[in-house]
Amino acid sequence: MCRRPGSVPLAAQSPRPSPWRCPAGPGCVPRLPRGGGSSARPPLLQPVGMASRPRSSPCLFWKRILCIFFLPCILSGFSPRVKHKKNLLSGKAQPQLSQYRFIWSHLTPLELRNRSMGLQTESRVGSNPYFTLEGHKFLIFGGSIHYFRVPREYWRDRLLKLKACGFNTVTTYVPWNLHEPERGRFDFSGNLDLEAFVLTAAEIGLWVILRPGPYICSEIDLGGLPSRLLQDPQVNLRTTDKGFVEAVDKYFDHLISRVVHLQYRKGGPIIAVQVENEYGSFYKDKDYMPYLQQALLKRGIVELLLTSDNVDDVLKGYIKGVLATINMKKFRKDAFQHLYKVQRDKPIMIMEYWVGWFDTWGSKHEVKDAGDVKNTVSEFIKFEISFNVYMFHGGTNFGFINGAINFVKHAGVVTSYDYDAVLTEAGDYTKKYSKLRKLFGSILVPLPPLPELTPKAVYPSTRSSHYLPLWDVLQYLDEPVMSKMPVSMENLPINNGNGQSYGLVLYETPICSGGQLHAHVRDVAQVFLNETTIGILDDSIRNLKIPEVKECQLLRILVENQGRVNFSWKIQNQQKGLTGPVTINNISLEGFTIYSLEMKMSFFKRLRYVPWRPVPNSYSGPAFYRATLRAGSSPKDTFLRLLNWNYGFVFINGRNLGRYWIIGPQETLYLPGAWLHPEDNEIILFEKIKSGSVIETTDQPVL
Numbered sequence: 001m002c003r004r005p006g007s008v009p010l011a012a013q014s015p016r017p018s019p020w021r022c023p024a025g026p027g028c029v030p031r032l033p034r035g036g037g038s039s040a041r042p043p044l045l046q047p048v049g050m051a052s053r054p055r056s057s058p059c060l061f062w063k064r065i066l067c068i069f070f071l072p073c074i075l076s077g078f079s080p081r082v083k084h085k086k087n088l089l090s091g092k093a094q095p096q097l098s099q100y101r102f103i104w105s106h107l108t109p110l111e112l113r114n115r116s117m118g119l120q121t122e123s124r125v126g127s128n129p130y131f132t133l134e135g136h137k138f139l140i141f142g143g144s145i146h147y148f149r150v151p152r153e154y155w156r157d158r159l160l161k162l163k164a165c166g167f168n169t170v171t172t173y174v175p176w177n178l179h180e181p182e183r184g185r186f187d188f189s190g191n192l193d194l195e196a197f198v199l200t201a202a203e204i205g206l207w208v209i210l211r212p213g214p215y216i217c218s219e220i221d222l223g224g225l226p227s228r229l230l231q232d233p234q235v236n237l238r239t240t241d242k243g244f245v246e247a248v249d250k251y252f253d254h255l256i257s258r259v260v261h262l263q264y265r266k267g268g269p270i271i272a273v274q275v276e277n278e279y280g281s282f283y284k285d286k287d288y289m290p291y292l293q294q295a296l297l298k299r300g301i302v303e304l305l306l307t308s309d310n311v312d313d314v315l316k317g318y319i320k321g322v323l324a325t326i327n328m329k330k331f332r333k334d335a336f337q338h339l340y341k342v343q344r345d346k347p348i349m350i351m352e353y354w355v356g357w358f359d360t361w362g363s364k365h366e367v368k369d370a371g372d373v374k375n376t377v378s379e380f381i382k383f384e385i386s387f388n389v390y391m392f393h394g395g396t397n398f399g400f401i402n403g404a405i406n407f408v409k410h411a412g413v414v415t416s417y418d419y420d421a422v423l424t425e426a427g428d429y430t431k432k433y434s435k436l437r438k439l440f441g442s443i444l445v446p447l448p449p450l451p452e453l454t455p456k457a458v459y460p461s462t463r464s465s466h467y468l469p470l471w472d473v474l475q476y477l478d479e480p481v482m483s484k485m486p487v488s489m490e491n492l493p494i495n496n497g498n499g500q501s502y503g504l505v506l507y508e509t510p511i512c513s514g515g516q517l518h519a520h521v522r523d524v525a526q527v528f529l530n531e532t533t534i535g536i537l538d539d540s541i542r543n544l545k546i547p548e549v550k551e552c553q554l555l556r557i558l559v560e561n562q563g564r565v566n567f568s569w570k571i572q573n574q575q576k577g578l579t580g581p582v583t584i585n586n587i588s589l590e591g592f593t594i595y596s597l598e599m600k601m602s603f604f605k606r607l608r609y610v611p612w613r614p615v616p617n618s619y620s621g622p623a624f625y626r627a628t629l630r631a632g633s634s635p636k637d638t639f640l641r642l643l644n645w646n647y648g649f650v651f652i653n654g655r656n657l658g659r660y661w662i663i664g665p666q667e668t669l670y671l672p673g674a675w676l677h678p679e680d681n682e683i684i685l686f687e688k689i690k691s692g693s694v695i696e697t698t699d700q701p702v703l
Helices: 058-075 152-165 194-204 242-262 288-297 311-317 337-342 370-382 431-441 470-476 569-573 601-607
Strands: 119-122 130-133 136-138 141-145 169-173 207-211 270-274 304-310 323-328 349-354 386-393 466-469 481-483 504-511 515-518 524-529 532-538 543-546 553-560 592-597 623-630 638-642 647-652 655-661 668-671 680-687 694-698
Touching: 119 304, 141 152, 152 194, 152 386, 152 431, 169 386, 194 207, 194 242, 242 288, 288 304, 304 311, 304 349, 311 323, 311 337, 323 337, 349 370, 370 386, 370 431, 466 470, 470 601, 470 623, 532 543, 623 694, 655 668
Parallel strands: 141 169, 141 386, 169 207, 207 270, 270 304, 304 323, 323 349, 349 386
Antiparallel strands: 119 130, 130 136, 466 623, 481 592, 504 553, 504 592, 515 543, 524 532, 524 553, 623 680, 638 668, 638 694, 647 655, 647 680
16 A cells, blocks of 8 residues: 555554555654645644644744744745656646555465455545555556466566565466367466466465456467467457357366466455456457456456556457556556546556567567666556556567567567566566666565576587488378368368467479469468479468479478467468468469478477488588587576577477577577486477578577
């Protein structure tokens, strides 16, 4: 609870301890705005000794009257003026940040045992609307950490650093596509153990705001929606279309049953739940958001519900009766105009304050000034605005989970989700962390000690010793699909009818003449005649000259999913692979053999028993390369640097670290020490273009 001069803490009306205290100690007089008048003094706070003063004589009475008129004029020349800023909501003068003190040590999941009220909103005459937690006035200092982007072994470390910085709440998305990879088969194990993450937050003393989707954006493939939803193009995503909401209902039946007991009123740390995500920017169905609201309520969600939208989209994304929150990249006085039209009697919550931004391949690395972040958060606190820092810790897009943008052309999000966040991708402190901790330390009593840094190491460089051309590996893949016409990745009859979500697909068909090849591919395709590279196809290049052939040869088209768009209406058309007929001189090709390259761990276990070839001096074309990283007896975090390699993926002991690409901006891949074995570790690179040389490690990322 924060108390500013002129306000009465809720604790004064009850025996509960107040989370605000006067910095001068018990009985002190709060610093008040200058300007005189009886209204300048809080009605329930008086200077020490005032209640016991003697009755006044008539002489003293007239002297006091004269003092009332002249003393302010005299004192004004000797005391500094207290500067104030105008309150955006009420228009009243706002105190300086140094006049605030927050004591939240009793407002933690471990301390609050007797619970009944949860997170609520209140509005009283003469003050801004505010949140209360179990009756105490409360500001949300939130920070985003996505458990699925952080190795489970490091969850506690990241959450401790969030708490030590001064935050009281962690927010996280829940990715449907990762938790239900196939219809009816759910995965909440290992790095996806949502319940364990939430309980760890509670142990550390953090509240949780859950953002379960079903759509989450989050720069993750298809915004967190399962790609199998694209199998039927008639199903409209993010609407009350029967095919979509039936899938959502089955997912929510399972998901919500896992978290309902973790709510505040059940003794857990979840104080609020978000309904979908940024629907105002999509808005295709006015009934969709109310449907999801009811879907959460009828499955037992009893805590505060909220929506989250960009500043200009809140009018389309809010739900009547649900708290509307907004997202922003900087503090603007006009940013709340649309929000006021929706609700004027509710506290302001910035659900996403973007302290950085994500990177896409081929673009520059995004950064944001630490001083600007500190100043913006200061403004939030001064105006009693609750906020969530996005991201506090971004983590990594391990594997193939990255999303993409497509405003002008398709651009995949890089493997690192560092986001120029408050903590680095590897969990290290930054200038933003230092500035925010100093800021919070000036108003919070007390702050926990800083956790130690996660140690890093530089290991001996290594080279690949053996390789396997892709063409040699085909025999070790799962049985290929035989089809008259090309089939998109999502519609391949594999994975129990769920299709293929990630990775690459190889299409083969015989041709007996050359000519003009035409094909629709998403996202990028390498075209081969037998094992010879012919050229590249992508969204903008759909035609390719095939040279004349003397005898029938094998046309091969290797298509990679570089990440499905995670934002905008374009999510509806994110089928990957070959998405239409393939023609040469306008004649459709038929008779395709289709190989799925999902690169699952089971595939790499199979490769251990395959005869590999010695590495030549140079090899062009897609191939797997094997090397050994020697990490010693006590493995630590490091970063892989792939000198002179071009484009591909790195797998360490069968785990997919993600994509590398010579075009940048990312030049190193984060390798968690928790995923390394003592001594020898197997590295496999799938290089698509041409072999490189050395594989180095460094203790610092290169961006």
